[in-house]
Amino acid sequence: MFASISTDKVSARAFEESVTFDISNTLGSYESAILTLGDGTTYEFADENTFYTHTYKSAGSFQSYLTLVSGAASVQSNVITLEIRWPDFNNFEIWHVIEKAGGTAAVWMSASIAPQTFGQNVEDNQVRFYHWDFGDGTKISLTPAETDIFGFIIHNYPAGVYELSLTIEHMNGERKTVVKSIDTNDSATPIPKYSVSSFKVNPGESVTFTGEAYDDDGDQPLYYWSFPNSSNVYLGKEFQEITEVFYDPGIYYVRLEVRDDLRGRRVTYIPIYVGDGYENAGVAPVAIAESSARFGSVPFTAEFTGLNSFDPDGDQLSYRWDINDQWVSVEERTKFGANVSYSFRNSGSYFVNLTVTDSDGNQGSDFFLVYVDGIEVNNISFQVEYLGNNSFHFNANNIVGETDPAVDELIWSFGDGNFASSFPSVSNYYQALGDYEVKLTTRRVDGDFQTQSRVISLTESLVPLSGDLVNNFGNNLFNVGESTSFLVNLDSKNGDTSFRWNLGNLEVREGPTVTNLESFIFYQSEPTFVKVLVSDEAGLATQFERIFYPNTPPTISDFNLHYDVNDPAPLKVGIEAWPFVVDSEYNHESYVYDFGDGSDAFASTSGYFEHSYQKAGTYTISVRVVDAMGLSSSFSKNIVVKENQAPLLTDFNINYNSSAPAPQNVGIELWPYASDSDGSITAYEYSISGIDELIVTEEGYIERFFPSAGSYTVSARVQDNKGLWSEPIIKTFTLNQNQEPSFMGLNLYYNELESAPLLVRIAPHETVIDLDGYIVKYIYDLGNGDVVETTNGSIEYTYQIAGNYTISITAIDNLGGKGDTSRSIDVIQNIPPVIEEIYIGNLAMPAPVELHFYGSFGDYDGGISNTYWSLSNGDTFNDTTWKKIVTEPGEYTVTLTVTDNKGAVATKSKAFRVLENIAPVINAVTVTGNQNIAPTNVGFSVDYVDEHGIDSIAWTFDDGTTQLGDAVVKHFEEGGNFNVSVRVVDSGGLSSSLTQNFDVVKNQSPTISNFNIFHDPNSAEPMKIGIEAWPFAADVDGYIKGYNYIYGDGQESGFTTEGYVEHTYSNNGNYTVVVEVFDNFDAKASFNKIFILNINQPPSISTFDIYYPFNRASPTTILFDYGKYASDDDRIASYRVDFGDGTSIRHTELSATHTYQNPGVYNVRVAVVDNKGAESFVDKSVTILTDEKFFCRQIADLRVKCQVNNNAASN
Secondary structure (H helix, E strand, C coil): CECCCEECCCEEECCCCEEEEECCCCECCCCEEEEECCCCCEEECCCCCCEEEEECCCCEEEEEEEEEEECCEEEECCCEEEEEECCCECCCCEEEEEECCCCCEEEEEEECCCCCCECCCCCHHHEEEEEEECCCCCEEEECHHHCCCCCCEEEEECCCEEEEEEEEEECCCCEEEEEEEEECCCCCCCECCEEECCCEECCCEEEEEEECCECCCCCCCEEEEECCCCCCEEEECCCCEEEEEECCCEEEEEEEEEECCCCCEEEEEEEEEECCCCCCCCCCCECCCEECCCEEECCEEEEEECCCCECCCCCCCEEEEEECCCCCCCCCCEEECCEEEEEECCCEEEEEEEEEECCCCCEEEEEEEEEEECCCCCCCCCEEEEEECCEEEEECCCCCCCCCCCEEEEEEECCCCCEEECCCEEEEECCCCEEEEEEEEEEECCCCEEEEEEEEEECCCCCCCEEEEEECCCCCEECCCCEEEEEEEEEECCCCEEEEEECCCCCEEECCCCCCEEEEECCCCCCEEEEEEEEECCCCEEEEEEEEEECCCCEECCCEEECCCCCCCCEEEEEECHHHEECCCCCEEEEEEECCCCCCCEEECCCEEEEEECCCEEEEEEEEEEECCCCEEEEEEEEEECCCCCCEECCCEEECCCCCECCEEEEEECHHHEECCCCCEEEEEEEECCCCEEEEECCCEEEEEECCCEEEEEEEEEEECCCCECCCEEEEEEEECCCCCEECCCEEECCCCCECCEEEEEEHHHCEECCCCCEEEEEEECCCCCEEEECCCCEEEEECCCEEEEEEEEEEECCCCEEEEEEEEEEECCCCCEEEEEEEECCCCECCEEEEEEEEEECCCCCEEEEEEEECCCCEEECCCEEEEECCCEEEEEEEEEEECCCCEEEEEEEEEEECCCCCEEEEEEEECCCCECCEEEEEEEEEECCCCEEEEEEEECCCCEEECCEEEEEECCCEEEEEEEEEEECCCCEEEEEEEEEEECCCCCEECCCEEEECCCCCCCCEEEEECHHHEECCCCCEEEEEEECCCCCECCCECCCEEEEECCCCEEEEEEEEEEECCCCEEEEEEEEEECCCCCCEECCCEEECCCCCECCEEEEEECHHHEECCCCEEEEEEECCCCCEEEECCCEEEEEECCCEEEEEEEEEEECCCCEEEEEEEEEEECCCCEEEEECCCCCEEEEECCEEEEC
16 A cells, blocks of 8 residues: 645645645555644545545644545555635725714714624634724723623713724734724715616626715715626715626625715615526615704604615515514514604613515615714612522612613622622522622612611521502603502511501601501602501511602694595595604593584594595694503594585487397496496496386496387486486487398218218208397208207218118297298218139248238228138138238138128128248358468358249358358468358258368568677677577568567566567676567567676775774874775776875875874775776865864764864764
8 A cells, every 4th residue: 555645735724725635546455545734634545536625623732644544554645734814804984873962972983894704714712812092092892892882982072073993903913004084063864875777697697786875965976886707896975976887696795885075875686697597587666764963862763764765676665674672572663664763761772773674575674873962960879678598689780770870880799799780680599698798789880889878687587578659640651740559569578567658758647556558749840759668567668669650641733634626625634643643651541622613522542543524625634642540631633524426417329239140148338438427436326118127236337138129218317426316318329139140052061972871961050140139049950860969060871771861951030030041961881892803912922921902992982991801720800901920821712891881881802822842952161261361251152943942041160150141251370170050941941961171371570580699898888789580580471570689687578569679688698688579460480598707897986984093183184094995896996186286196095194284174985996997076165274283082972072162072
């Protein structure tokens, strides 16, 4: 096994780029191939799979390798190190909303894609920090956990223009910064309306985009188009219209951003569908959500509008608003309609989302944020309630919640080391009995802190008091100046209880006469904190407290009247009051309607009511709204009811066929000529003389049946929706008497030569005439007692018996009139068929034989319907001809029976004889082409005699192969003596065989008697030889086709047509050279001889040793040892040493010494020379030091330790 891997890259970006591993260079068989990827994952390759693609999910250096396993053995491949880096930052922008523009503004801002900023599918926690610089000298850094789910933060600016920046820092330290300018004087944003030439196009077609944006501030919008199909970008006020070509199929979302002069902006995306498959794709509407205000203090009411939303297809839109106000139910915080109003009762930031839906169900959405301040609090307090089981409940909802939203943060300290934060209502479990000081610290939105503390005692006898504090209205309100009752409902108590009522600055009530039910009159118009401290006999005190607010009367500023101003009396009017009612406490209970026409006022809980005015006149309508606590207010307005005008009928139509007689239906049409200037037509009156009928109906068109001829008068008038009738219109019309039908003969269709049974088509409709109507029924009397009544003007009838018949026809028209006609017909007798002769084909063939039976026959007055054959051996067949195989020779009789189309029959027979079969005779087998030298093709043919025809001829050869045919050809690779057998089978299945012996000429092999070897040891290439074979090769029966030269050193030439080749040996030696020759039939012969090669090779020397003395300072003597590193096949004659300083020696010694007089670096060459003058050499350098303080000493391990100028060095 050999394991190997490669990759298409050695570096990539995590999440965004993949790496492909290739193991196709792996060799050998193995049971499994496991790829280790270095990031904690592995991959096992399936059969025949050699590629794997992997995407890394984190950055770093990862080492990957392949392991092959076969049984207990395994091998590991090369290791590849991959450098994976974090993906690049996604592009992002700063999104912002300005609240309270023109003054101190609260600006909401976030990253447009926060908090995910790195590639796709990257988790949020890869962002380390959001660094905000607000441009006014303040900065802040936040982690993703410190931002809300939308990444929003709020910053307050004085009015002005600021440049803010956001830097997003990745976990690996990378950063990216964007900068944006904002003008806090501008809170309006432009509306990104647009139109396109087509949302769905074919590849290669263009789309024209037209910007139709507008801005409430009157600015001319700037357009910013981005096209994902081509990366084209257009920015400027001049780019209101852009044309773009889309070449490739797919869905493309074109980004359109519009900006005003104060940098307000909105973005929408336009879908373009290119190619097939998007026939049912929809285009979403564009939602534009806007508010009358986005910043205020409780109680705070804002008006929301979506009227600037639009649908590119022009569909009608529906609107849904969702406000994340967790203080109310889902039903209360969900609104429907283009314009809605919403009241915020608690402080906080609220996400307002608008969803618009078109008629096809496509949706678009937009959102904004509303920030609501609370009411300032100077004093704080909290309630304590014992829950039992050593647990107390602490409640500060009077500070944070409906009554006091100004508190932004709470911190609880329970006195036992436990803490809690951010929750106005908490509980704590105490481990032991005792006294504990509980502290509540609050932080308001303005940054001020306040702290209150209370001491609680936990004893074994404590039993929790529970209950609630309510008023007699069941709410948290009171009417100023009126008595309000308050009740403490206790769920449990420990014996008798006492009550202490505290009404803030108003009154404190306590004592034995004070109960759990007390009444008070509040004269101040401000919230009042009602508290009651309830104590039981166990000494456990529980305080119930609640803020009650002064009830303000509801107000009604207007009401809508729903009616048609052009509609006269009696008039139904819808009175819609609820949209104009404002009740800050949301407790209005009823509406009282006074209609001003003398009818009784009506009270209802519905804010919409309908009333009918019976007479014309001017009336004053008053609506009074009453809340649940009896306070009310009213609003009045006038309505004018007009007098009714009578309707008008100017004419009417009488629709009938004036040329047709009675009876017939007549239509009377009034509606095109009826009108009412101040209402509508509700009834039509028809009075018809002659049939004495009066009809009143809502239909402006009627039909009536007039049974008789005569003159008729119609009087008509119409009634309007108020009951008035028009003046009548009178018209007269006349219906004529009916004329009976008549005939112009009678058409019969049949074959006069055809006998009975005879089919006849009778067609009276072709000759009948009715001048004033049409035929509705025909009566056919067929003259043989059969009668047919039908609406068909043509029938078919079969006469079964020959004879003369009279056919009579009666025609009846649509008014009952009758007409008659008749005609005679002769039906002749049938004549039987005739068989002239029977014919038998193939009688000359012996049995078994396929005989063909056919006959000559016909029918004078019709056709043959059936043909039947029978044979004297009992076989039968139904068809006009018969092919029958007769297997036995002998005498036979065949009979033919034919039947005509009328059932008449004719029969005829014929005798015949079937011959006996005789086997074929083979005269001779002829062999051709066998005198050619093998390999060759040999032909074979056979001469035979057979009276009735041959079915097959089969040839069988010695090698077992077979062929079919009169003459065949077989290929013989080699010559020799062979046999061939032929078998002839006739059409009757009889056969004869013959075997023929024959010879094929054999090929004679070529010969080679010698070859020449040419060698020059003194040439430039002494190891090369030449081999000449062609003069010594011959072939007596062909020619030499080629050669193969075997050189004896493991190499050969392979097949070649060259009779002379050259070869170069690498080493001296004795070589057996073989030459093979091949003839034109690939026969082979060979010849060999021994060749001895002995060419001198230069000697070799691999290195030499240099021995320095202890003192290397010049002058110094060096020993060079080289004899043990030299070798030669023959004999070394001498050594030559060049010492590099201009001196050299040549001798036979195995080493030499030399003294260097001067310091420096010298190149030393040692050459070895053999007895034939060949040589080789090796070079080394020596270093001679200057004459400075230098000494060396030998240590125990035979190394030399030298020191120069007190700095140690080892050599």
